[in-house]
Amino acid sequence: MKFLLSRRSKIHFVLLIIFFPVLFCNNGILAQGNWDKWQKTKINYIVEVDLKERDYSYENLSVDGVILKSAAILYWSFFSDLDGDNCPFHPSCSNFFIESSRQTNLVQGTLMFFDRFTRDASFAGRHKHYPLYINGKFYDPPGNYTLNPEFLHYHFPMTLIIKEE
């Protein structure tokens, strides 16, 4: 070394030794961690079907429950399975029937269901009356139709609803 390097070169060499770790190793030592956050995400292309899991069993049901379950199974078999996920509303008509019967009683739930069916059959103007649910369907919860003001939560038409109430 002594014979190979001039004095100026020695200074450069020393400076290089001092600054090299500072300039180059800095990024290595203080590198950003948390790689999971920054790496490419795995996209799931499977469309989430908004159907509640169907339970066909009749165990531990009251008389009302048996009638309701039978009606729901008939609706699933003759309408939902044939029509597919084409109901313009959220929750779908069959879920609306089940939820409304649970929230009120079987008679009131049936009336609410037929009223919903009328709204489903109405051909235009839905965007003037209903907010939009996150899945792109019109949000029409059974709570708004129980005639009980406590359950009524009105949203302006075409407002985006992120979470069910």
Place this chain on the structure above:
Amino acid sequence: MKKILLIVFTLNGMIFPQLNDSLNFHSPDNINKFADHLYYSKDYFRASLEYERLLNFVPNDTTVFKIGLAKQNGKQYNLALSDFNDLINKKSLLSESYIQYYKTLFLAEYDSLLITSYSNRFYDEVAYHDIHKLYFLSLIRSGQIKGKDFELLERFNKEEKTVLKRFLERKIQPDHKSPILAAVLSSVIPGLGKIYTARYEEGIAAFLLTTVFGYLSYTNFEADHKIRGWIFAGTSFLFYAGNIYGSAASANIYNAAVNLRFDTDFNFYLKNNDYLITKEPVFK
């Protein structure tokens, strides 16, 4: 020369670090400036944290007041109420604290609490004036306004009075639809109750469904197909009954929409006009 320059440039930061007192970011004065900056940048949460940090160095009622304001603007209403209440109990910044206390009650929509805690024991005429206004606005919003309260309208200027009178009319005589009338109309002609509640398409659909199934039932009975006739008759009846029920529900929804539209318009007007308060806190 090159070596000197190299040393000067590289070691500059170490030889001349920030020693100037004005650049001491943790001095009380600078914390206060930074907190004010955050407050005016609408970063209310961090502003309240900075003010609380300042309070550890310099206990000061103005800072407590500022914390209250930051929390109020950051929608932490209960915490803001507690801060203003402390100041009122200490009789410090009394009129400002009273105004902000009542404003926070109004913003949090604690209308019944505001109305019950409202009293006439304010020292400052401007505070007295503003709290009367907030009390009156709370009465309008909650629909609890009575005959003698209308005198409070005189506390507002001409322009405010005109707008508030319009809001009062909307509150006292809202454009509500009767659920009973809607149900009766639908029982007379299917779908008419829906049309009454401005759901025209649904009214037409209800009329068509009921009449078409009724007609199918009639023709099946006529052709002596009794089972099909009863099925169609039953379906038609369920649509008819469902529509009567749905018309009443639709009137309720219509009324909820009217109420929500009133609340939205009223709050929008007040927010854009600083809740009609004349004595707004200003600090530098």
